[in-house]
Amino acid sequence: MQTFLYARVSTTDQNIIHQQAQAEAAGYVFDEVIHDDGVSGVSTRLQDRKGGSLLLNKLRKGDTLVVRWVDRLGRNYEDVTETIRTLMGRGVVVRTIINGMTFDGSTTDPIQKAVRDALIGFMAATAQAQAEATKEAQKAGIKSALESKDAATKYRGRKPTFTEEQFKQAEEMLSMGRTPSAISKELHIPRATVYRIKDDPVKMAAVLQAWS
Missing domain, CATH: 3.40.50.1390 (Resolvase, N-terminal catalytic domain)
Structure with missing residues (x-):
């Protein structure tokens, strides 16, 4: 075995x-x-x-x-x-x-x-629903953000303190009820960053996209 x-x-x-x-x-x-x-x-x-x-x-x-x-x-x-x-x-x-x-x-x-x-x-249904909702929300939010006249300055800002993989993991863990403090410790990203992902995932996805 x-x-x-x-x-x-x-x-x-x-x-x-x-x-x-x-x-x-x-x-x-x-x-x-x-x-x-x-x-x-x-x-x-x-x-x-x-x-x-x-x-x-x-x-x-x-x-x-x-x-x-x-x-x-x-x-x-x-x-x-x-x-x-x-x-x-x-x-x-x-x-x-x-x-x-x-x-x-x-x-x-x-x-x-x-x-x-x-x-x-x-769990399977939750995984699918989360993936679909996140994908659609981010697609719409990123498109709007990057098309705006001041996208380069408004959304690029400072370089993100997290990677795309950490972003996805943080969203998933938040959906499972994990606390921002626990996620911060496990993923090695600032707690404030986790709170921003929790409060405005579309904007944080746009930041990643702008820096990619």
């Missing part, structure tokens, strides 16, 4: 170091780390990614798969739920770093199965 970490980052200028550090801080020890760099989770299925395909070929009954959150595993509600259930059907235990969830197909108690399946659906 082996334990795998699967990490995915969306752009080529990001890296998997933070996701691995998060997992190790949570107490996990891995036999192997598999990752996909510069791959969108919104448009690409797990099995269609180079690292994802390798992962699926390696996983065996009794293995444990660790991911930062369920959105690493699929594009949308249907994709995430199908992937987790397929893995459970193969005897693989799926664990998430955020919220410390465990999805184990060996559960036989009907009540525990119902709770487990409800959690899978809820």
